[in-house]
Amino acid sequence: MSRSRVRQYIELGDSISRLLLQHLARQERFDELARQSQPRGLAPMCDEMIEEITAEVDAVVADDRMARIRRDTAKVTELADHDFKGAVYKDFEAQLCLETWPVLRGMLRSRKLIHLAMADSARLGRSFFVLSEDAEALHNYALARDEILVDVVVSALKSFRKNALVGGGWNPNFKGKRGPCCLATWFIRLCILELPQHYTTWAKKQRKIAKHEAMTDGVNLSSIIGQTGWDVSEGEATRLSDEFESILGEQSVGTQAVVRWWCMGYQQNEIAEQLHINTATVRQRMARFKRVLYDAARERRIWIPEQLHTASPVGTKTQRGAV
Template identity: 45%
Template sequence: MTNEISAAEVLDDILVEPRTARIARDVAVVEELAAHGFEGPVYKTFEDRLCRQAWPALRGMLRTGLLVQLSVKWFTDRQIVFFVPPDHKDLLRTSGLERDELLVDIVLPALRKFRLKALMGGGWNPEYRGPKGPGCLTSYFIGLCILEFRRAYLKWAKQRARLAEQEAALLDPEAFFRLRPALPHLAEPEVVLFTGPFMELLDTQPAETQAVVRLTFEGYADSEIAEKLRSTVGAVRNRRSRFRTVLYEAARERRIWIPAPLYVDGDRTSQRSAA
């Protein structure tokens, strides 16, 4: 696979260990995983390690634009239309939060396909005889992420376009009321805050906290958020609780509205009075 080999070259530049040594080690790893049926605690440990190894490379490839370039080329070569505008490339280059948000939606499906295709289906070939030789398991996984990028990017871009439309409508009362029935369940002040002071406040928080809050607004349960972020339910709740403390402090200073998903237990009206 072309993208696998490209990913292998990327890892060659990042990792000190020679590619041949990584492949030899991975052969033994696959044998062990196969003995456990590619499931259970042993596979979970391997999967976690695979993510830790691939994540920095993927973030770097998004930042430099290499991941975008390889994905666009792969689909274009197969006559599948795919274009990423310069402003989106710039955003992914400058915003770690946007990179992480996009990568979450890339990595999780890629992990499932990796297990089925690379391991159970025998798609990873340590004796691949292409012009640039075989890649290690991590490079194969990164290749799958390159293929997942188009789907995840189109979803991400659509969400950004929808938010931009909502934000523009706030400046045009007639457009706002035309758009209002299609908006999420948020009340009008909450829509305003989600694109204004609220987002400015959220941007000051750690990336993990920002991810928890964003996924909460998208309607994910705590257990689903924990799974997406490879965390625990307790950690998810703690991060949201700490952000809620910051949010309520801003509300007491009358600088911000509090959105419904971040209310503490209690009457809705009493929560509004805090803002």
Template identity: 40%
Template sequence: MKTATKIDEAVNAALGGERAARIARDAVRIKEVADGGFTGRAYEVFESELILEVQPVLLGMLRTGTLAQLALKHAARQGHDFFVHPDDLRLLRSSSEVRDTLMVDVLAAAMKKFREGLLAGKGWRADHNGPRGASCLTSYIVTICTWMFRRAYVRWATERVRWARVNAVYDFTEAEANQAGIGGLIGAVGYEIDTEVFGTDFEEILDEQAPETQAVVRLTVMGFGDTEIAEKLKLTHGAVRMRKTRFRTAIYQAAREGRIWIPEQLHARASVRTTAKRGAA
């Protein structure tokens, strides 16, 4: 489905009403603020109203992942290397706080670009004669938001990685903590872990995970228990356990792919644990 179609569907679902009626109303609004040179109190009111209209559409598209999908397509067309981590998509689905944070950054950048276009005599027109004709102002702003998403997401993701490092910085070269922490992390109770088994490859696999997972793993390796980790990172106990489980899964997947070596004894124990869980289910 084309970008314009997806955006129109999201706008129609959020705002309702007829597209043609919205375009006619927007033409009147633009003329009013154009008479004032797109400045002053009139423009501020117009901008505030437009932002309120766009917000629910944008939040819905962030929750469903639609905005990220459209941004990925736009980046590919522009030749930009861009990737959205699956854990981040899950977080956008589950966290209204994260959606709000990204929405504010994306929308602020889009409104700035929108006004720059108006002042330059370009931008939205009610008589646009493209393949689908004109779009309403809300759809037009959301389209700009898909262009702005990449930079906003990269800034946000970079801050989250920095957060993980600040909350749990650890050097995996210290043998004693490695042996205790990694053993506990992957369930190797009573088995002595050779730190050279993991080394740099362990770090590389960890760096591929979401920041929260990185923080949980690093604190686990340092010897902190689940309760302490939950308190430090302001996560629930369930979230801590889930992050550890996801990382164990990533470690064993890496072992199957030959990226990291794990002793056969631990493979066997992992298999037994998995079988037991399935049996219980």
């Protein structure tokens, strides 16, 4: 064999050795990440919760669980090659969001995400609850769900990289009772942890919006009365508006917002859409205010013209205190 041929074999052997060493180093690094325990500060996975999340993922994602875990294992090995950074990792984040977004939206609409977050908070000794009217809004309005989920997902992505990948929290070789879970399930688990904080922020924002609506310019019933053609003097209309405004100001922020939108000419379904509540809640608040209004009329705190009794949505029965 010629010397040049021997030299070629030696160089080829050296190249193969380098590639094998690089592969072994990557595999050793990945195995080390897999062996690490879940990082501090991150709540342990609850088997029952993981089972529920997995069922939701199974209903949306085509591959079976073991196929997803094999695919995810290969993906994490590739991402580790790039130190979980750069364009490759950004592309992975985008794909993860695309895969989990419909699952998260469905779970929030069905209130399962809320129930899991409440159960998880109770298990961790934390206080978390969702107001029924907020739960209804999240069930009925996609925009409300998206407002919360965008913030939840952004926060969860940061935590996911740190805890699941770099920190080794996700373990494809997990030997627990129910075995390992896929990355999508792990990510949704993080979203459940993030939900209480971002729901609270969203709910406070909704209260501020309702309060702002309730603090707009005083109700002016003169234009409403004028459009109907009812024979009410300007002085009577002003008196009615002032008394109406005084009684409305005593009501809850939510009721004030509903009534003020009605006074601006909006229908019940339009009011519900504006305030991110359902139509039944609008009707309940209107009916509650109607009762308050008639109680005030019996106490002679407000004068309502007789012709308003049957035409106005605030009431249809005869008012004892009417003049």
